[in-house]
Amino acid sequence: MYLTRNSIIKLYKEKEIIIRPLLSEKQFGEISLDLRLGTDFLVSYQGRHAFIDAAGIDTNRPISSSFQETKRLVGETILLHPHQTVLCSTLEYIKLPNNIFLDLTTRSSYSRLGITISSIVQPGYCGCVSLELTNNNNNPIKIRVGAAIIQARFFQLDQNTDYFNTERKYNCQVRPVASKANLDEELINLDKFFKS
Secondary structure (H helix, E strand, O other): OEOOHHHHHHHHHOOOOEEEOOOOHHHEOOOOEEEEEEEEEEEEOOOOOOOOOOOOOOOOOOHHHHEEEEEOOOOOEEEEOOOOEEEEEEEEEEEOOOOEEEEEEEOHHHHOOOEEOEEEEOOOOEEEEEEEEEEOOOOOEEEEOOOEEEEEEEEEOOOOOOHHHOOOOOOOOOOOOOOOHHHOHHHHHHHHHHHO
8 A cells, every 4th residue: 555645644653654854844855755865975976896796706805896985065065977876874763563564766856867766665564765876867966965855655565574584684774884795695506506
């Protein structure tokens, strides 16, 4: 079930959904919640390696080595270069119940500039929400820390999930974390299959 403004606010006021800090109730739209850009970033850069190894072959070179950590204050700006991916987090800390998940998209004003994100926040998640922003424009785009650039739509499941009893890679984080795709167990199985 898709939740609308009144249902989301009711869950927020009853502390079923935690959002901190909520700077203004104007962040609640008719069918979504606007989330603000946080202060911590992992910026991708072209390093001395020819590629990022998401295949799990070079275990001595973590994916995080292709990202540089940087921090900005609320109100400062950060530049997204053309076709660059920047990992960041929301300013808000979120805690969801075990029967609600979020579908994240870029607010249309930022989508029209070429900034994209597409992500889901699992039921039961707690932490600042990770964002993978990509500038698909041919021009650099300057964005301001604290700006509401993401919208979250709330979906309620017909039953609770068992989120905390399931192993998760990215739960309860407050800063962006580089991809752990190269650590997926399935890559070991695929490597064995390929070698046989």
